[in-house]
Amino acid sequence: MTLPGGYRHSDAELAAMIAEGAGQLLLGVGHGALLDRRQLGDLGDALAEAWISRVLQRQRPGDAVLSEEAEDDLARLAADRVWIIDPLDGTSEFSRGTTHWAVHVALTRNGIPDVSAVSLPAQGQLFRSDEVAQVGGELTGRIAVSRFGHSYPSAAVAERLRLQAVHIGSAGAKAMAVVRGDVDAYIHSGGQFEWDNCAPVGVATAAGLHCSRLDGSTIVYNNPQPYLPDFVICRKEIADEVLEALRYFS
Ligand SMILES: Nc1ncnc2c1ncn2[C@@H]1O[C@H](COP(=O)(O)O)[C@@H](OP(=O)(O)O)[C@H]1O
Numbered sequence: 391m392t393l394p395g396g397y398r399h400s401d402a403e404l405a406a407m408i409a410e411g412a413g414q415l416l417l418g419v420g421h422g423a424l425l426d427r428r429q430l431g432d433l434g435d436a437l438a439e440a441w442i443s444r445v446l447q448r449q450r451p452g453d454a455v456l457s458e459e460a461e462d463d464l465a466r467l468a469a470d471r472v473w474i475i476d477p478l479d480g481t482s483e484f485s486r487g488t489t490h491w492a493v494h495v496a497l498t499r500n501g502i503p504d505v506s507a508v509s510l511p512a513q514g515q516l517f518r519s520d521e522v523a524q525v526g527g528e529l530t531g532r533i534a535v536s537r538f539g540h541s542y543p544s545a546a547v548a549e550r551l552r553l554q555a556v557h558i559g560s561a562g563a564k565a566m567a568v569v570r571g572d573v574d575a576y577i578h579s580g581g582q583f584e585w586d587n588c589a590p591v592g593v594a595t596a597a598g599l600h601c602s603r604l605d606g607s608t609i610v611y612n613n614p615q616p617y618l619p620d621f622v623i624c625r626k627e628i629a630d631e632v633l634e635a636l637r638y639f640s
């Protein structure tokens with residue numbers, strides 16, 4: 391079948407295929423722990439980036455790309471369609487041999503994720519914005535935090551809502567824990583880049599979760615400086631209370 395634009399795959403299919411394919415490649419890099427940690431991280435970043443950039447050049451030659459591992463071409467600021475990619479999110483977790491790492495693939499239009507896919511290859515999971523289930527059911531009373539623990543805003547929310555911390559590496563893995571309904575929230579502050587949270591926010595939004603900056607404003611991508619230091623992803627049922635607890639920090 392040929393799609394509009396002469397494409398063989400829809401944007402959603404392509405995003406999912408890239409997240410899955412780069413994940414398989416990264417599983418191969420880590421196979422058997424044959425390399426040391428530094429080599430695993432460096433090679434994982436570089437190989438996943440090389441494969442993804444060639445796939446996008448071939449499949450969507452007219453689109454702009456912002457990737458953690460590529461030089462930033464500011465032509466993206468005038469582009470209609472901008473892919474925002476983290477070829478390996480959670481590089482340090484990957485190199486330590488944990489299952490907490492992800493591949494992030496998002497296509498943004500006007501700064502908003504249009505189509506997103508996040509793979510957690512070591513957990514055998516793929517989340518895509520066009521197929522993800524709506525998050526529902528009981529609240530869990532848990533919040534995802536990084537390996538290093540809470541930031542102040544995250545701790546304030548946990549204290550106010552009495553949420554128990556669950557330590558998970560990688561922004562994608564933390565966000566997908568909310569999407570799976572394993573935890574109720576993931577609150578980040580203190581620094582991140584657009585590639586760290588764009589595809590996770592795209593999938594989380596499609597799953598019916600609340601996603602915003604800590605001050606409650608809309609998260610906008612494809613900025614001249616692709617620094618996106620804070621955001622909240624949480625169950626809609628607790629969003630008002632979470633934002634109230636975050637007021638002091640925004
Ligand atoms: N304060 C900060 N400044 C910049 N990047 C940060 C950050 N805190 C977390 N990150 C990035 O967010 C991702 C998830 O981190 P964590 O597991 O600690 O939550 C990692 O991305 P990469 O692994 O893609 O470099 C990490 O580098």
Ligand SMILES: [Mg+2]
Binds near residue numbers: 476478561586
């Ligand atoms: Mg990252």
